[in-house]
Each structure stands twice: as structure tokens, then as C-alpha cells.
Amino acid sequence: MIGTGDRVLLVGEGREFFVKAGPGTLSTDKGQLDLASLIGASAGDVLTTHNGSKFAVRIPRPTDFFTYGKRSGAPMLPKDIGLVIAYTGMNHNDDVLDAGTGSGIAAIYFGGVAKSVKTYEVRPEFSALAQKNITDAKLGNVEAIAADFLAAEGLYDVVHLDMQIQPEHVTHAYSLLRSGGYLACYTPFLEQMAIVVDAASGLFCEVHPHELIEREMTRSKRGTRPSTSVCHSGYVTIARK
Amino acid sequence: MIGTGDRVLLVGEGREFFVKAGPGTLSTDKGQLDLASLIGASAGDVLTTHNGSKFAVRIPRPTDFFTYGKRSGAPMLPKDIGLVIAYTGMNHNDDVLDAGTGSGIAAIYFGGVAKSVKTYEVRPEFSALAQKNITDAKLGNVEAIAADFLAAEGLYDVVHLDMQIQPEHVTHAYSLLRSGGYLACYTPFLEQMAIVVDAASGLFCEVHPHELIEREMTRSKRGTRPSTSVCHSGYVTIARK
Amino acid sequence: MIGTGDRVLLVGEGREFFVKAGPGTLSTDKGQLDLASLIGASAGDVLTTHNGSKFAVRIPRPTDFFTYGKRSGAPMLPKDIGLVIAYTGMNHNDDVLDAGTGSGIAAIYFGGVAKSVKTYEVRPEFSALAQKNITDAKLGNVEAIAADFLAAEGLYDVVHLDMQIQPEHVTHAYSLLRSGGYLACYTPFLEQMAIVVDAASGLFCEVHPHELIEREMTRSKRGTRPSTSVCHSGYVTIARK
Amino acid sequence: MIGTGDRVLLVGEGREFFVKAGPGTLSTDKGQLDLASLIGASAGDVLTTHNGSKFAVRIPRPTDFFTYGKRSGAPMLPKDIGLVIAYTGMNHNDDVLDAGTGSGIAAIYFGGVAKSVKTYEVRPEFSALAQKNITDAKLGNVEAIAADFLAAEGLYDVVHLDMQIQPEHVTHAYSLLRSGGYLACYTPFLEQMAIVVDAASGLFCEVHPHELIEREMTRSKRGTRPSTSVCHSGYVTIARK
Numbered sequence: 005m006i007g008t009g010d011r012v013l014l015v016g017e018g019r020e021f022f023v024k025a026g027p028g029t030l031s032t033d034k035g036q037l038d039l040a041s042l043i044g045a046s047a048g049d050v051l052t053t054h055n056g057s058k059f060a061v062r063i064p065r066p067t068d069f070f071t072y073g074k075r076s077g078a079p080m081l082p083k084d085i086g087l088v089i090a091y092t093g094m095n096h097n098d099d100v101l102d103a104g105t106g107s108g109i110a111a112i113y114f115g116g117v118a119k120s121v122k123t124y125e126v127r128p129e130f131s132a133l134a135q136k137n138i139t140d141a142k143l144g145n146v147e148a149i150a151a152d153f154l155a156a157e158g159l160y161d162v163v164h165l166d167m168q169i170q171p172e173h174v175t176h177a178y179s180l181l182r183s184g185g186y187l188a189c190y191t192p193f194l195e196q197m198a199i200v201v202d203a204a205s206g207l208f209c210e211v212h213p214h215e216l217i218e219r220e221m222t223r224s225k226r227g228t229r230p231s232t233s234v235c236h237s238g239y240v241t242i243a244r245k
Numbered sequence: 246m247i248g249t250g251d252r253v254l255l256v257g258e259g260r261e262f263f264v265k266a267g268p269g270t271l272s273t274d275k276g277q278l279d280l281a282s283l284i285g286a287s288a289g290d291v292l293t294t295h296n297g298s299k300f301a302v303r304i305p306r307p308t309d310f311f312t313y314g315k316r317s318g319a320p321m322l323p324k325d326i327g328l329v330i331a332y333t334g335m336n337h338n339d340d341v342l343d344a345g346t347g348s349g350i351a352a353i354y355f356g357g358v359a360k361s362v363k364t365y366e367v368r369p370e371f372s373a374l375a376q377k378n379i380t381d382a383k384l385g386n387v388e389a390i391a392a393d394f395l396a397a398e399g400l401y402d403v404v405h406l407d408m409q410i411q412p413e414h415v416t417h418a419y420s421l422l423r424s425g426g427y428l429a430c431y432t433p434f435l436e437q438m439a440i441v442v443d444a445a446s447g448l449f450c451e452v453h454p455h456e457l458i459e460r461e462m463t464r465s466k467r468g469t470r471p472s473t474s475v476c477h478s479g480y481v482t483i484a485r486k
Numbered sequence: 487m488i489g490t491g492d493r494v495l496l497v498g499e500g501r502e503f504f505v506k507a508g509p510g511t512l513s514t515d516k517g518q519l520d521l522a523s524l525i526g527a528s529a530g531d532v533l534t535t536h537n538g539s540k541f542a543v544r545i546p547r548p549t550d551f552f553t554y555g556k557r558s559g560a561p562m563l564p565k566d567i568g569l570v571i572a573y574t575g576m577n578h579n580d581d582v583l584d585a586g587t588g589s590g591i592a593a594i595y596f597g598g599v600a601k602s603v604k605t606y607e608v609r610p611e612f613s614a615l616a617q618k619n620i621t622d623a624k625l626g627n628v629e630a631i632a633a634d635f636l637a638a639e640g641l642y643d644v645v646h647l648d649m650q651i652q653p654e655h656v657t658h659a660y661s662l663l664r665s666g667g668y669l670a671c672y673t674p675f676l677e678q679m680a681i682v683v684d685a686a687s688g689l690f691c692e693v694h695p696h697e698l699i700e701r702e703m704t705r706s707k708r709g710t711r712p713s714t715s716v717c718h719s720g721y722v723t724i725a726r727k
Numbered sequence: 728m729i730g731t732g733d734r735v736l737l738v739g740e741g742r743e744f745f746v747k748a749g750p751g752t753l754s755t756d757k758g759q760l761d762l763a764s765l766i767g768a769s770a771g772d773v774l775t776t777h778n779g780s781k782f783a784v785r786i787p788r789p790t791d792f793f794t795y796g797k798r799s800g801a802p803m804l805p806k807d808i809g810l811v812i813a814y815t816g817m818n819h820n821d822d823v824l825d826a827g828t829g830s831g832i833a834a835i836y837f838g839g840v841a842k843s844v845k846t847y848e849v850r851p852e853f854s855a856l857a858q859k860n861i862t863d864a865k866l867g868n869v870e871a872i873a874a875d876f877l878a879a880e881g882l883y884d885v886v887h888l889d890m891q892i893q894p895e896h897v898t899h900a901y902s903l904l905r906s907g908g909y910l911a912c913y914t915p916f917l918e919q920m921a922i923v924v925d926a927a928s929g930l931f932c933e934v935h936p937h938e939l940i941e942r943e944m945t946r947s948k949r950g951t952r953p954s955t956s957v958c959h960s961g962y963v964t965i966a967r968k
Contacts, residue, residue, distance in 0.1 A: 013425070015424075015425070047423065047424065047425070048423065048424050060424050060425075062424060062425040063338075063425070065333075065334035065336070065402075065425065066334035066336060067332065067333070067334035067427075068334070070334075082331040082332055083327075083328060083331060083332075083457070085331050086324075086327030086328045086329075086330050086331025086332065087324060087327045087459075088327075089327050089330050089331065089358075090323040090324060090326050090327025090330065090354065091308065091323055091324075091327070092306075092308070093306035093307035093308035093309070093311075093354070093357070094357070094358075095306070095307060095354075095357025095358060096337060096357055096358070097304075097357070113331065113334070113336075116334070116335070116336025116337055116338070116358070117330075117335075117336060117337070117357070117358045161306075182288065182289065183256075183288065183289050183301050183303060184254070184256070184288070184301075184303040184304070184306065186308075192709070192711060193708060193709025193710060193711050194469065194709060194710045194711060194917055195709040195710060196709065197462065197469075198464060198469060201462075201464050202464075212461055213461065213462040213464070214459055214460070214461055214462070215459070215460045215461075215462060215471065216324070216457060216458070216459050217457070217458040217459075217460070217699075217716070218328075218455055218456070218457050218458075219455070219456045219458070219718075220453055220454065220455055220456075221438065221442075221454040221455070221456060221480065223439060223442050223443075223454070226675060227674070227675025227676060227677040227678065228435065228438075228439060228675060228676045228677060229674060229675050229676060229718075229720070230456065230718045232715075232716075232717070232718060232719075233714075233715070233716075234699070234701075234714075234715075234716030234718070235714070236701075236711075236712045236714060236716070237714075238711070239462065433950070433952060434949060434950025434951060434952050435676055435950060435951045435952060436950040436951060437950065458940075458957070460959075467916060468915070468916025468917060468918040468919065469916060469917045469918060470915060470916050470917060470959075470961070471959045473956075473957075473958070473959060473960075474955075474956070474957075475940070475955075475956075475957030475959070476955070477942075477952075477953045477955060477957070478955075479952070495907070497906075497907070529905065529906065529907070530905065530906050542906050542907075544906060544907040545820075545907075547815075547816035547818070547884075547907065548816035548818060549814065549815070549816035549909075550816070552816075564813040564814055565809075565810060565813060565814075565939070567813050568809030568810045568811075568812050568813025568814065569806060569809045569941075570809075571809050571812050571813065571840075572805040572806060572808050572809025572812065572836065573790065573805055573806075573809065574788075574790070575788035575789035575790035575791070575793075575836070575839070576839070576840075577788070577789060577836075577839025577840060578819060578839055578840070579786075579839070595813065595816070595818075598816070598817070598818025598819055598820070598840070599812075599817075599818060599819070599839075599840045643788075664770065664771065665738075665770065665771050665783050665785060666736070666738070666770070666783075666785040666786070666788065668790075676951065679944065679951075680946060680951060683944075683946050684946075691738075694943055695943065695944040695946070696941055696942070696943055696944070697941070697942045697943075697944060697953065698806070698939060698940070698941050699939070699940040699941075699942070700810075700937055700938070700939050700940075701937070701938045701940070702935055702936065702937055702938075703920065703924075703936040703937070703938060703962065705921060705924050705925075705936070710917065710920075710921060712938065721944065
């Protein structure tokens with residue numbers, strides 16, 4: 005049941021609105037809606053604006069936070085987040101350390117999967133913004149920490165790094181991992197991928213750099229073909245301790 | 246703490262063994278190990294064979310079940326499973342329906358992420374084999390059901406189909422989804438992808454067929470280049486209700 | 487030596503102009519140039535505008551006709567034209583039949599390679615425009631014919647089709663080819679590729695549909711990575727008689 | 728008309744034989760053929776073995792030299808050769824300098840397109856083997872030179888390099904090119920591509936590194952899909968003077 009301050013997605017009339025339940029009014033070209041009326045509502049309920057337009061209530065999913073969350077820069081793409089989850093086998097038993105929080109989108113995805121997530125970000129204003137997104141996502145198991153990754157302690161099943169990578173980050177990640185745990189490093193550039201591979205080889209028992217090229221297919225009356233916009237965003241190196 | 250019948254990964258001396266704790270002996274070229282000695286052990290413990298070789302104890306992760314689980318055919322690749330998890334935003338609040346269980350690998354990945362998973366498989370012998378893998382993975386929230394997907398009832402946040410797809414499967418998936426929930430269809434062939442897209446368009450509010458091309462990069466003294474073996478396995482169509 | 491009416495590329499001051507030698511004046515923000523002064527000039531000569539800017543004379547290459555030629559629609563991309571040349575082994579001994587002339591760009595590339603090229607285009611206005619481009623390229627061995635490909639006769643080493651393909655086009659191409667000769671069909675959509683493959687299989691001794699994904703790499707101070715705009719344009723099926 | 732010593736392709740009975748017209752006998756599981764009987768024959772003629780099997784006579788094309796030519800190492804793939812031809816606009820007016828002859832396959836393709844080709848190879852035994860392939864291809868306009876590329880002189884429309892590249896090779900190529908001419912460098916590794924791009928930028932007026940990923944599509948009763956073997960071979964950088 006939706007409480008005061010909860011994020012809600014209102015969907016209808018070909019539109020979507022990402023709002024907060026509580027005081028205030030949503031004004032749209034399809035009419036106005038009192039946001040306090042969301043309190044106590046549930047997913048699937050339908051609300052009506054003052055002029056009769058109908059909007060369905062949705063509890064936002066991680067995909068919605070990718071679309072509507074506040075951003076401090078270009079976040080990792082879901083395709084690459086999915087690769088990290090799948091290639092590390094991230095699951096509800098895992099303690100995850102994420103560094104280079106950015107907008108917190110990866111941490112939100114991981115928080116929906118893992119037992120606990122600590123996410124380090126050295127820039128306090130980025131960490132604060134990410135904390136807002138995490139709070140909006142109602143993830144009590146995710147903690148945003150405004151500190152350098154090299155200061156992180158503890159033991160983790162998965163360490164995920166999305167930052168200006170240096171060899172000492174790879175070495176520190178190794179020291180934080182349980183036996184059998186995984187390091188996943190996202191690097192936009194080839195030179196950074198090489199730093200990760202060179203630092204991890206010899207230390208970790210398996211090291212695999214990956215590139216994901218994603219294409220959306222298009223299908224019209226004329227036929228089926230790949231979209232001309234193709235999606236490469238970076239390299240993801242997976243290393244197992 | 247490891248109990249009788251639990252799956253354990255023993256790693257050491259450049260070898261890995263996927264064993265079951267309890268009566269019996271593991272015989273390797275590095276010596277013998279009494280598997281009953283695993284009972285009561287924990288992840289990270291080190292056991293010694295009769296001739297002094299050392300093996301570390303690991304609790305298997307989903308990635309290990311992809312490698313060592315019993316197979317009834319070619320399973321979906323982790324890269325495609327990751328895309329399903331990321332593009333549906335699958336998380337610990339979700340009820341997931343999976344159909345076309347196969348060896349149960351996708352269900353094991355989903356079971357580590359979601360609140361509950363029901364996985365339908367029309368071939369009883371496949372469903373029974375998948376159930377063994379699921380039991381090995383100690384996932385109490387995953388239920389293997391030997392029945393036709395069209396017989397499935399209930400309400401779900403994500404429906405995932407990996408089967409000989411027909412338009413009625415897409416329509417039935419729609420009826421099983423909560424508002425804002427996602428259908429994800431894996432199809433190896435373009436003609437099947439077209440069936441999904443055509444059946445979902447108009448019914449679902451967003452329909453996006455994707456192709457993932459994954460390349461492993463190789464790095465040696467001679468330099469860095471993509472591996473010549475590139476990995477395409479099929480198309481994943483994501484549709485949102 | 488450049489004669490009246492010859493196409494010339496003037497390059498300098500960070501600009502390029504595709505002009506015709508003869509009467510007239512080129513007016514640019516870098517000054518004016520009498521185009522009659524090009525007559526008798528040679529590649530590499532440098533001309534000076536009335537206010538002292540310098541432009542080098544170039545004889546246009548096929549790549550320039552791709553950039554500056556008149557267009558009646560989207561032409562085949564050079565990457566796909568190159569694949570046709572390489573996979574058919576097109577060379578100076580070859581008689582080539584091209585159909586679906588379009589703007590004539592493929593015919594201009596082929597004319598620079600083969601002994602003779604006949605290019606069929608059923609729309610007379612397209613054929614006339616292509617003929618202008620071909621004349622500009624000074625290719626005496628290329629003939630633009632405003633007629634249906636099915637009316638073509640003779641014997642050829644290579645038949646290249648870029649048109650709304652039907653099975654009878656594939657069959658007719660077979661009848662026009664010398665033993666050991668090649669059919670190359672460019673098709674933007676998968677459904678058309680399937681028509682070609684199905685019609686050619688059994689008839690031709692080898693049938694190979696190809697897709698070319700081209701990426702430009704980018705390199706800056708930040709590092710090296712693939713461009714995010716990736717180039718797929720269609721499928722090229724190569725069949726050998 | 729085929730003369731003594733000419734290369735001939737005999738095709739029939741599901742087999743292909745790459746032979747030399749003149750003294751000798753071809754022995755196959757489909758019978759024997761006197762190779763002197765090829766002298767005076769023409770493309771398309773059909774010869775009969777002593778036991779009645781029929782083989783058609785073909786004059787080999789560049790594609791056949793790629794398949795049957797003698798090799799001193801892995802040659803450039805036709806897809807990349809095609810990209811060089813198309814992106815340089817190579818044509819019958821061009822003087823081409825090729826360096827890193829290898830087996831001479833690229834030089835044979837270029838020789839079928841350009842007015843003249845000089846191909847430099849520093850290893851004399853490689854150059855001699857390439858000369859045999861070139862002679863077999865009856866290309867009087869291609870000259871194999873056993874010398875270092877840095878010793879090359881003259882003026883060319885296209886310079887193509889496939890060798891252990893160093894910045895001085897790029898600089899020397901620039902000095903050998905006519906205005907408007909193209910350098911094309913094939914490099915298997917990213918580090919070599921970076922050397923080319925860095926040396927060419929500032930010197931040439933356009934510099935574009937490309938990667939070609941080629942996929943063969945497969946089509947069976949089960950459906951259409953990309954082949955799992957995908958073809959990347961290296962990077963081709965195109966720079967224009």
C-alpha cells in the first residue's frame with residue numbers, strides 16, 4: 005500500500021508521470037490529480053483526473069528508475085548491468101560492493117537482487133543524489149557511502165567497479181572478495197579494459213573481458229531488419245577469485 | 246553450514262569438482278577425499294586429500310549450475326538471461342512465471358533474484374531433471390510444474406517464455422501479467438521472433454525485439470583484439486503490459 | 487588533361503567543391519574562380535581565387551561520386567559494394583550486369599573495375615539521372631539501359647541485383663551467367679534475403695547470405711572505443727553458378 | 728584460349744580441381760584426365776575422364792586464388808580487401824602500391840582492378856611464392872618486389888599496407904601518394920590501429936579506422952538465424968591525402 009513520499013508511476017492516455025504520493029497536485033494536459041489521493045492506493049488502482057481522464061497506478065520497477073531517476077551523468081546501460089548480474093550469478097544470498105555509484109542506477113538494480121549492497125562514491129554530491137534515487141526505490145538493503153573505494157573494508161561475494169580504474173582498485177577488489185566471488189569492471193575505453201585485464205591476470209583465477217553489442221530489430225510492413233542505431237557502451241571484464 | 250546432500254564445489258590444484266556432501270569418496274589424480282567430511286564445513290574451508298592436496302570449499306553459484314547442472318538440451322546463455330533480468334527489472338518483489346523450463350538454468354538464475362518462480366515444462370522427464378538442478382541449488386522459492394504453459398493461472402510481474410512459440414502463448418502471457426509487468430520471449434530464429442512481435446504489438450504497450458552479440462576480447466603479448474568466436478544465440482523480445 | 491565539361495574536385499582552405507570545367511564562375515567565401523581556367527589543367531595543379539585563396543585540382547574518384555553524385559534515393563553503401571566486388575572477384579576481364587541502377591553509384595564503382603557494365607533500371611527518370619553521373623565519371627564502358635531486368639540478354643561474369651527481388655529475377659540471373667560466374671543480391675530486409683536464398687538454393691552451386699556490420703573506431707585523449715553509430719545496411723547474398 | 732602452364736579450375740561431380748594445363752595427368756576418384764587436353768580449351772568446355780565423368784573448364788577468378796593459391800601465412804580476408812577497394816575507390820586508372828605482399832592474394836585482387844600494382848615484401852621467399860601466385864593469375868600489371876617498403880619510390884593513387892606497422896611507414900606512404908589518393912592500413916590488433924591513427928592524424932586530411940564484422944546467415948527448415956561463427960579479422964584504417 006502506497007504511503008506518503010512513495011514514488012508512483014501514473015500511466016494512461018498515452019502518457020506516464022513519475023510522481024510522489026502526498027501533498028501537491030499533478031497538472032497535465034489531461035486534467036489535474038490530487039497526489040494525496042495516492043496514499044493508501046495499490047498497484048493497478050485507477051485514478052481519475054478532475055476532467056475524467058484515467059491513470060493506472062504502478063509501483064516503479066528498476067527499469068523505471070533507469071528512465072526517471074535523477075542523473076549525475078550517463079549511467080551504465082541495463083544490458084551491461086544484466087551482463088554483470090548474469091556473469092557473476094548475483095543472487096539473494098550475496099553481499100555486493102559497488103563503487104563509482106554515479107546516479108545509483110546499477111546499485112538499484114543490484115539492490116533488487118542481492119542481500120545487501122554498499123555503494124561507494126568519492127564525490128559527495130553524486131552520492132547524495134544517488135541516495136535520493138535509492139530511497140525512492142525503497143531499497144533498505146542498499147547503503148550509499150561517500151568515500152573512496154580504496155577505503156572499503158569487509159567481505160563480499162561480488163565487487164562491481166565503474167570508475168576511472170587503476171591497478172590498485174583491482175588489487176583492492178581481490179582483497180574484499182570471498183573465495184569463488186566475482187569482480188566485474190565496467191570500462192568505456194579499451195585502454196581501461198587493458199588495465200583491468202593486466203592487473204587481474206595472475207591474481208584472479210579466471211579473467212574474461214566482454215563486449216556486448218545490442219541491436220534492436222525493427223519490423224514494419226516493408227519487412228524485418230536490424231535498427232541502424234546499435235548499442236555499444238563499453239567493456240565488462242569479469243574475474244573470479 | 247553444509248548439510249547432507251548439499252552440492253559443493255571443490256576447487257584447487259587447477260581443478261574443480263562438483264560434488265554432493267555425504268556418503269562416498271571423491272577420487273582424483275590428486276588423491277582421495279571422504280565426501281562425508283564436507284558435512285558441517287563452510288565456504289572457504291580447505292580440505293586435504295589423503296596424499297596432501299588441498300581443495301577449497303565453495304557453495305555453488307548460478308554460474309556454476311550453468312557449468313555443472315544436468316542438461317536436457319542447450320540452455321539459454323547467461324548473456325540472454327542477464328538481458329531478461331535487466332530489461333524486465335526483475336527483483337526480490339517479483340512473482341515470475343517461466344515456461345519452457347528445459348534444464349532449469351534460467352529458473353535457477355531467476356530464483357536467485359525473484360520472490361517466487363513457477364516454471365512450466367510440458368515434457369515430464371525434462372521437468373524432473375530440472376527439479377533436480379533446482380533442488381541442488383537449494384531454491385525453495387522455485388517450483389517446477391510438468392504442465393502446458395497454457396494451463397498456467399495466477400498473476401505475475403514477469404513472464405519468461407523459451408519454447409516453440411505460438412501467438413496464443415503471447416496472448417496467454419498477457420492475461421497472466423500485472424499492469425506494468427513484462428513479457429520476455431527468447432526465440433532462436435527470426436521467424437519465431439516475428440511471431441512474438443506480431444502477436445504482442447497492439448496488445449502490449451511497448452514491444453522491443455533485441456539481439457545481443459557478445460564478443461570476448463583477447464589480450465596477449467601481440468596485442469588486443471576481439472575473439473574470433475562471437476556469440477549470438479537468439480532474439481529476446483521484451484513487451485510491457 | 488581536363489577538358490570542357492569534365493567534373494573536377496577543387497580542394498583547399500578546408501573546403502571541397504565539385505565543379506564542371508568550362509564556362510561559369512565558382513563563387514565561394516574564399517573568393518571567385520573562373521571555371522574555364524580548369525580546361526587544360528591537370529590533377530595536382532593549384533588554382534588561385536581572385537583574392538588569393540588556393541585550391542588544388544583533383545580528378546574525382548568513385549568515392550567522390552558517392553559523396554557528390556546526384557541521387558534518386560539512398561544508394562548502396564560502399565562497404566556493401568566492396569563486398570560484392572571482393573566476393574565475386576570482379577576484375578578487368580568481366581562483363582557485369584547490374585540491375586536496379588538507382589543513382590548509378592554501384593555501376594560507377596563496377597565500371598572502374600570491370601571490362602563492361604550494363605545497368606538496367608525500369609524507371610526512365612532514374613536511369614537518365616544515373617546516366618548523368620556515369621557520364622560525369624567518364625566511364626565509357628558503362629551503359630545505362632532504361633528497361634526491366636527481365637528483358638536483359640547476353641552472357642555475364644557477374645550479375646548484381648539491387649531491386650524489389652522476386653524469384654524470377656534470381657532464375658533469370660542464372661540464365662545470364664557464365665559457368666563459374668556470380669550472382670550478388672543486395673536486399674535491405676530479411677524477408678527479401680529469404681526469397682533470394684530460397685530461389686538460388688538448388689539452382690546455384692554455392693549460396694551464401696552475408697551481413698556486414700561496420701563500425702568506425704574513435705580515438706581521443708580519453709581513449710579508444712567503437713563509435714556508437716554502427717552501420718548495417720542490408721544483406722548481400724552471393725551465389726555461384 | 729588456354730595455353731601451356733595456364734591455371735584451370737575443373738568443376739564437376741561435386742568436386743573442384745585447381746590444375747595446370749600441360750603435361751601430366753589428373754587422377755581423381757572419378758577417373759583420370761590428361762592435362763594436355765586442356766590446351767586450346769575455353770571456359771565452359773566440358774572434358775570427360777577415362778571412365779566417363781564430366782568436368783567443366785573454368786578460368787580461375789580472384790576468389791579461386793584466395794581458395795587455391797599457395798600461402799605463406801593467413802591472408803587478408805576478401806571482406807577486408809573489398810573494404811579497401813571500395814573505400815579507396817580503387818579503379819582502372821590507379822597505380823597501386825601494396826606492401827606486406829604475404830601470399831600475394833590482396834595484390835591479385837588489386838591487380839584485377841587497378842592499372843598497375845607494385846607489391847613489396849621484405850622476405851624474399853614470401854615474395855617468390857607470391858610471384859608464383861601472381862603468374863598463375865596471369866596478371867602482367869602486378870610486380871612483386873622483394874624489398875623493404877621504405878625503399879619504395881614513385882607516385883601512387885593508393886598505398887595499401889599489411890605489415891608490422893610503424894609510424895615511419897605511414898609517413899613514407901604519405902610521401903608516395905598523389906593528392907587525393909588514399910592510404911589503407913590493415914592491422915590485426917588494436918595497438919597497431921592506434922599507431923596508424925596517431926601517425927596519420929594531422930598528416931592526412933581524413934583518417935577513419937574501421938572494423939568489419941561479417942556474419943553469414945543460415946536458413947534451414949527450422950528458420951533463419953545468424954551463423955554462430957562470426958568473422959572479425961582486423962581493423963582497416965583509411966586516410967586520404
